[in-house]
Amino acid sequence: MTTILSLPDEVLAPILNASVAHDCAYRAALLALVCRRFHRIITPLLYRDIHIKCNGACEAHRDAPGTKLLHDTFRSNQSLRQHCHSLAVEFRSDHSDSTELLDGERTAPNVPHMAVDFLKWLSNTAELRIRFVSFYGDDKWDETFRTSTPSDLAVFYNQASKSLTRLKLLQISGHENVPLHLPALFTSLECLDSSASLRTLDLTGVSQIGTEQDWKLMRARAGTAPFTELKLRHFTQGASALEALVMWPAGLEAFHFSMPMSDYYSGDFALTRYDLGIMKTILSHQKASLSHINIHELLSQPGVLGFDLSGFHRLHTLCMSRDLTGVDTLAVANLVAPNLRTFRWDTGLEDQQCCRGLEGFAETEEDWIRAFAESSVERKTFLQQIQISFSPDSWFLGDIDKDYQYPWDRMDRLAEEFKPHGINVVYNSPNTTKEEFLRIKEECLKFRASLGDIIW
Structure with missing residues (x-):
């Protein structure tokens, strides 16, 4: 047996x-x-995926013991260090004057020595994720963030650059109360060179701290960084800083950018608005190498008039949101890069207060996709697939009339229309059946008609 x-x-x-x-x-x-x-x-x-928390005193009684035990384990048993592939370091804030004791002694933040030791020891780490989490209470905000000082973080970043020679992904996620300051981050990471293994730099929450002199120093290092993929979320710096950052790598192949409102809900935070024209100018510095572009939200007016990608000959994948492109078909051909293979159109909304309803893929959306596909056919490009992301709520959130059609019928029609041209139109499976759709539509029309009979 x-x-x-x-x-x-x-x-x-x-x-x-x-x-x-x-x-x-x-x-x-x-x-x-x-x-x-x-x-x-x-x-x-x-020991493949290690997660440590570097805390202020108010959190230490819960999280510091686990980090300390791991620290002791790796210090006493060096053979275990080789197994770590992914290291996540979470810096948590101290928002109170807590006097809680651990083992009879006042606890202290473990940033300066433990976190740096992990970087020294876990040299096989390929993915490093750094996250800042801030808590607040009693009207205390960022001034309470005391888990680390700028000099502590500079030591930490420098150690990462020196020790993690096999690092492929570096992700640093700030917070609106604990943002990332790009000049300091660049200074700490500038020892990266073209021989390093780093492929992806992922930054969330870059602050507005910085001057034109800082961006001039960054531009002087253009073409020296090894990473080929840049991901930016909530990048609140201006165009000069973004341009300097985009120019930093020797050959940028993938660019992701999103400035969604969701994380700024009810917050008094300064936001920087971009438009696609500015983005095109900045990305042109890397047009010889860019093969993947993903731009979701820019807090700008919709439209692709200034986003002409005809000179991006290596671009094969383009991802954009419906609210960014708009549905005006006038300049839709600007998006049809010569060697584009895949186009993804996301109709979703990343916002706490807004959703996409069943009316989210109507005649205007169908006509826009049709115009895009027709432009590709006319230019005889290599477009193979159009991906439509559409997962609406099961209700109507906008205006409709009795002739409003089932959205997935529209997408089925597009798929059949462009299949003979070698373009595969794919989309989410229906989350609402046609029978349910018709019932909901009837209920919605009756409800809205009843509102018209109300005399205020």
Whole structure:
């Protein structure tokens, strides 16, 4: 009789790996206790994804022990350090004058030594994620963020650049109360050179701190950074800073940018508005290498009039939101780059107060996609697929009339129309059946008609 332990390692290891999710260390720990062989195979999984929290005193009684135990483990058993592939470091704020004690002693932030030690020891790390989390109370905001000083973070960033020679992803996520200051970040990371392994730089929450002199210094380093993918979210700096950052890598292949309102709901934060014309000018510095562009929200008026991609000959994937492009077909041909293969059109809204209803894919949206596809056919480009992201709420949030059509019928029609041209139009499966749609539409029309009979 064949048992699981009779399987060779090359068969057993994939089975055990598949049984342990990346975020389920507890299950991995249980499997490691089954037997010595399981322990040997599972141990690398236990230390594959490391998450540490560097806290202020008010959080230390919950999170510092776990970080300290890991620190002690890696210090005493160096053989375990090689297994870490992904390291996440969370800097949490201290928003109170807490006097809670841990083991009879006042706890202190563990940023200066523990976090840096992890970077020194876990040299096989390929993904580093740094996140700042701020809590507030009693009308205290960013002035209460005391987990680290600028000099602490400079040491931390510099250590990451020096120690993590196999790093492929660097993600730094700020917060509206704890933003990222681009000049300081650039100074700390400028030791990156073209021989490094870094491929993706992902920044969230860049502040408005910085001067033209800072951007001049950054532009002087143009073409020296190794990363090929740049992701920016809530980038509140101006065009000069963005241009300097885009020029930094030697050959930028992928660019992602989004300035959604959702995270700024009810906040008094300064926002920087861009438009697609400015974006095109900035991205032109990398048009010889850019193959993927994803721009979701810019807080700007819709329209692609200034976004002519005809000179981006390596561009094969373009992702944009419906609210960014608008539905005016006048300049839609600007988006049809010569070698574009895939176009993704996202009709969703990333906002706490706004949603997309069943009316979100109407005649204007159908006509816009048709105009885009026709422009590609006319220019004899290599477009292979149009992806439409449409997952509405099961209700009407905008104006409709009795002739309003089932949205997925419109998308089916587009798919059939352009299939002979080699263009595959794909979209989300219906989350509302046609029968439900017709019922909801009738109810909605009756309800809105009844409102017209009310005398105020």
